Amino acid sequence: MFYHTKRLQYFTPPANPDPIYAKKMQELIGGSFGEMTVMMQYLFQGWNCRGPAKYRDMLLDIGTEEIGHVEMLATMIAHLLEKAPVKMQEDGAKDPVVGAVMGGMNPRDVIVAAMNPQHEIVSGGGATPSDSVGFPWNGRFIVASGNLLADFRSNLHAESQGLMQAVRLYQMTDDPGVKDHLSFMIARDTMHQNQWLAAIEDLKSEGFEDTVVPGIAYEYGKNEYAYQFWNNSEGEESAEGRWAKGPSMDGKGEFQYVANPEPIGSIPEPPQPDPRLHGTPK
Amino acid sequence: MFYHTKRLQYFTPPANPDPIYAKKMQELIGGSFGEMTVMMQYLFQGWNCRGPAKYRDMLLDIGTEEIGHVEMLATMIAHLLEKAPVKMQEDGAKDPVVGAVMGGMNPRDVIVAAMNPQHEIVSGGGATPSDSVGFPWNGRFIVASGNLLADFRSNLHAESQGLMQAVRLYQMTDDPGVKDHLSFMIARDTMHQNQWLAAIEDLKSEGFEDTVVPGIAYEYGKNEYAYQFWNNSEGEESAEGRWAKGPSMDGKGEFQYVANPEPIGSIPEPPQPDPRLHGTPK
Amino acid sequence: MFYHTKRLQYFTPPANPDPIYAKKMQELIGGSFGEMTVMMQYLFQGWNCRGPAKYRDMLLDIGTEEIGHVEMLATMIAHLLEKAPVKMQEDGAKDPVVGAVMGGMNPRDVIVAAMNPQHEIVSGGGATPSDSVGFPWNGRFIVASGNLLADFRSNLHAESQGLMQAVRLYQMTDDPGVKDHLSFMIARDTMHQNQWLAAIEDLKSEGFEDTVVPGIAYEYGKNEYAYQFWNNSEGEESAEGRWAKGPSMDGKGEFQYVANPEPIGSIPEPPQPDPRLHGTPK
Amino acid sequence: MFYHTKRLQYFTPPANPDPIYAKKMQELIGGSFGEMTVMMQYLFQGWNCRGPAKYRDMLLDIGTEEIGHVEMLATMIAHLLEKAPVKMQEDGAKDPVVGAVMGGMNPRDVIVAAMNPQHEIVSGGGATPSDSVGFPWNGRFIVASGNLLADFRSNLHAESQGLMQAVRLYQMTDDPGVKDHLSFMIARDTMHQNQWLAAIEDLKSEGFEDTVVPGIAYEYGKNEYAYQFWNNSEGEESAEGRWAKGPSMDGKGEFQYVANPEPIGSIPEPPQPDPRLHGTPK
Amino acid sequence: MFYHTKRLQYFTPPANPDPIYAKKMQELIGGSFGEMTVMMQYLFQGWNCRGPAKYRDMLLDIGTEEIGHVEMLATMIAHLLEKAPVKMQEDGAKDPVVGAVMGGMNPRDVIVAAMNPQHEIVSGGGATPSDSVGFPWNGRFIVASGNLLADFRSNLHAESQGLMQAVRLYQMTDDPGVKDHLSFMIARDTMHQNQWLAAIEDLKSEGFEDTVVPGIAYEYGKNEYAYQFWNNSEGEESAEGRWAKGPSMDGKGEFQYVANPEPIGSIPEPPQPDPRLHGTPK
Amino acid sequence: MFYHTKRLQYFTPPANPDPIYAKKMQELIGGSFGEMTVMMQYLFQGWNCRGPAKYRDMLLDIGTEEIGHVEMLATMIAHLLEKAPVKMQEDGAKDPVVGAVMGGMNPRDVIVAAMNPQHEIVSGGGATPSDSVGFPWNGRFIVASGNLLADFRSNLHAESQGLMQAVRLYQMTDDPGVKDHLSFMIARDTMHQNQWLAAIEDLKSEGFEDTVVPGIAYEYGKNEYAYQFWNNSEGEESAEGRWAKGPSMDGKGEFQYVANPEPIGSIPEPPQPDPRLHGTPK
């Protein structure tokens, strides 16, 4: 069960409203790597966790923190949308085509033209659960597989992309309030990036394996192909990488570079179609 | 530019058709972590790569290989759908409610009832670009951010989930052909899991940093919050993890455990609404 | 079966084209609460209605009217897109970065930059079945549950949001033609808001219950929790509302305010994973 | 900011696992009217609320409670998926077509065939953020418009559909644990249905209007059409309803029944296409 | 504006309910090529038509007819869902795992397990605006480009796939009512397939060109590449087709077979990233 | 299996960057009729093809070519995004509302406001798998039915819409590099339009029928309705078309014009709801 406290985890209001920046900042709420993603991903992983208690507790600690990050950003976006201009200018239009739209080339007109229309029509000046192009957040953005190593890698990836997006957005504004606010979020993303690296190390130190299901994959897999790099794109620059020679990372094989890969399988012969399905037969 | 060779990279036909398994196997083609995802993710990352040539070449090597994996699975699904029963049985129904549907409880009837209907109605016995519940693959499944470390972590995460799904599917069948086929795919996923671990190590050995944008995050972030673990979920089991104490993984801080986290921000006061938007005012 | 008459239910052309406003107006066609939603929702409810004839007839009356509303808006958008500028200006660019794009800061350029690109590339100057950010209308926007009270409440909600969106859009333009056109649509939305309120009253006067399945919910529900307000967010301002004390609206209980809610359930212990799924065990 | 307590708000484990019911129960988590919807809808409305404090507090109280409902259901689904059969039977197949799939018509086989494949392949025996057909929850399921009356009607509608769905699911099982669990959720939905009715009454008693923006709609709307019922579907049964005669619910007009509606507008003449768009001209 | 008549264009009730077939038949309502698609596609094309009156009238004739097809199928699905079993059997379960689910292997149980859960939980026994796997219809299923030849080809394609799907479904049932009903729909699809072929011929006889924008494409295109077939997949079987030699269909060129295609472009060198975006540089 | 060569099939860099045009050009990558669609559609059709070898080979030839088209466009978009301005101007703002956003009405500001935010935040200056409004490509954009005539018509439709979109985009720029690049793509689309027309002719000359499943449709369909045009929209201009009189295109009937269409079916009476589903009864 959850409780809510009225104060925000952190907050600095923007110095000025900026509806265009509000549109862009939606990426951090409802984008593939936004706060809704990490919140939902950690909560579902926590609820689905059957491993040692410290992992479950940790997942729910951070998942709960992330709900508050959506809250912080929603509040920020409401401020950025304050006094967003509703309507374009009228006067002075000489060009009959564009006249009605943009008489005097007022900066307000550019904002009206380019802001996310749903920030006025749908939400009346509030954040929406969607990304910077208005595409809605959806459940396929997250994963909770039950395998902690696989899931911690998913978390590391989400925080890596998310941190970089926050940094990019930091550099896309000069507003001191927004920058201060983002500097807190960047700090938390820094922690979370470090946290998942630490959690992966922790799994290993607890005796869990450090690649995903290596034993079972070794047992089931055709191991003669399990450490080969296939050079399917012209050029052998890829032979210079760590992945092309030396012991494999799971310690179970030796990387090989297949410079001229040849198919092993046959030419496919899909079965002839059932006549009741009216596919074209041979 | 691309070329195609008629032979499959690898292939073993199933010993028997199995339309239910065909439904499940779609997860490996069009699911979040299916072959369409890795294929598209590596190709877009390769096309978007501005880093050293070996990385670009390597991304295009593996992206090109993955197109062939979709091909292999599409061929397998066509075989699994061979002779899928089109229609239920008629006779012997005593129960007027279900009679028309399932007279004699023929195993065919269960298959007809439970298979993916689009495998007959839409594709006429072929694979579709969707997952095991029929949801279509979409572009939000992939990322190509331009930052190689962030993207290699995305790749590692995708291969980790994908490998585990292949292993799960391996254990969900007894068909020797399917098992042989999957054993090749498990081997390649094993390589690819190892490859991304190696590529991350390689980036580091080339002098790229080993966490994502640590310098810039340190410069922009409020570093007093950048290494704190907040215990937002009751219980302190999470204090036992590597993430709660000791030096941070990026070497720039020391993990701290905040056992009783308190909000730092104020109570939010979103601005009063523009009257023309008819939000409810205070 | 349906018939179509060539004349529009109502129409006033815009005084001037305005492709930016056309983008915004798409919300009323293909948004969550646009005309496609009410049209489809009422038609499916009508087709699925098994209640008294007057409700079914009424649903099909209004559903059929709404098809004409999509038609009216599609026509309006075609007019608003007339002479939309296809291309930016070329001359006078000094700044090499933006030069090719926006030489002389012509208002046309702003329109070209900010309009919905699909209004030219995809529809050639016509409306599309999508909302103001280009997201397509989809079937999850509607509901037809078979329970008329639940569905009439859905309809009331859709008309409430839709009316407010039309009013917002009315205030986002000064074009007299568009305003006249919208004033008709606002009138119809006013009727429809009133209509669903009346229909809910009518259900009650016919002897149907005035909350959704209250009897069955009372029979199945743990009634000691059925009239409690739980104060899960810090602060007791919510104790001042009608929902916190007094008789419940269904007449079956008394509202109680639980100021310090405590969980009733246990700590979850999800079952240990099947080894074949390779989840992390305890 | 949010806190989490380890105990569930309420919980009774199922007497038996039931993976088919787990599939169906997903509707209550990630369906259009599932707990993710009400949770996100109330939180976004609370964050976006600029009205009197009691409404904001109340929205955040209930939004926070709903997070715990997702948690309860996710735990229930994990239990229902316990020991779900991974694989079909092999032996005894005489019919070469279906043999590999369903030898002895074992009940396990039906479950394997019909369960949600992602409950094993993707989540390893846990809940997913999607509905009963596997379609992911998405942000278009919710609304937060800033207008409290419009939004409370949305909430009433969501709780009405959601309550009915919980009742339907209650009747779709005989498992005493599931029934007990659902009886708590039905009680909370009963409260929430009552709560939104009370909140709507409360808005009115506070002096807010009791239809959505009636004043502004009256000012902008063509009022001669604002209280007419148009009989666009053959048959006049609809003349018998409350919506066809008597004073309108907003007190501003009198319902009229237009038995033979005629279009008021002209035949549309969309403008001729820009030649650069290559539409077919007249 | 539209009118509705109470009678269906055609209808034969099913001899027996069949909830599994109802699930499959949803493909004809809300699938990519279902009746919602052709209805919406023809209506939007009609509303967007600026060509000669006969085409616009024809598009609206058929678009209006198609609304009635959705109605017919929705009615059929309601009948097929009549008496659908809500719940599984209880007794006789010996196997503790599956016992609660499927005691006696009653055919009802298979139906309960495999039907579309939303047909009970969401729609209460009615059709939904989605396809046979429950994926919702959406606006990207249709196109209305303003170019009549391009659009008539889209219509021909939609009717071709749709007719074939209706035929496949015809063969997937033995119910005489369903078969009779589908035989009407197959007849209408036959007409519509013929109609679009005729409409394409008609465009030509009116002096419109018979390929899409051939003049403009010839003017803008690099014509040395405009009639070449590139053999990018190993094997030259494709040299035997009509597309590989002889005059091109638009009469403007001669097909050539390029047996060993070579790239013409250079190796890509995407520009180095802006440092503020933190892409990996060379 | 596939191979990749480093050189692009064709490429001319743009004379100048243009991030607004980059946004629009995404339609050709990830739009309904973009290169991802034709690539995936032809590959799936090829993999699913059970007809004569020349068709399968041809499908794989062209599908493989199309992968390279995505590559070409992704490279073009990377160039168009070069030096895209990250941030708006600051100085000189007098109007407190818009000041922070658009001081001096610099053309850069318009670009910053109107470009696709994900081109910076998500992809760091690269192409994304989505269309010109940022909606992701998805698997429902394609079809592979197994029936070659139906599928070749789908291909013809996709190339027709796609060619027209490329021509529209050609006219939306003056950049000589982009124009040269597009002129190659227009040439290839010209070939592909001709190719599918040729392939349809080829099917016929091979003895396959030239409408989709005409024999089976004739056998199953109610042929008295199979050649009638129903005039459901007021006005008889549609009687003037080829579709209204003369022999039908399949040679099996004679077109008839039904000027005053009447429904043939009865008034629907959907069955009364199961009480456990709580629909409203009669």
Ligand SMILES: [Ca+2]
């Ligand atoms: Ca290579």
Ligand SMILES: [Ca+2]
């Ligand atoms: Ca804790």
Ligand SMILES: [Ca+2]
């Ligand atoms: Ca409170």
Ligand SMILES: [Ca+2]
């Ligand atoms: Ca009527």
Ligand SMILES: [Ca+2]
């Ligand atoms: Ca070839």
Ligand SMILES: [Ca+2]
């Ligand atoms: Ca007509």
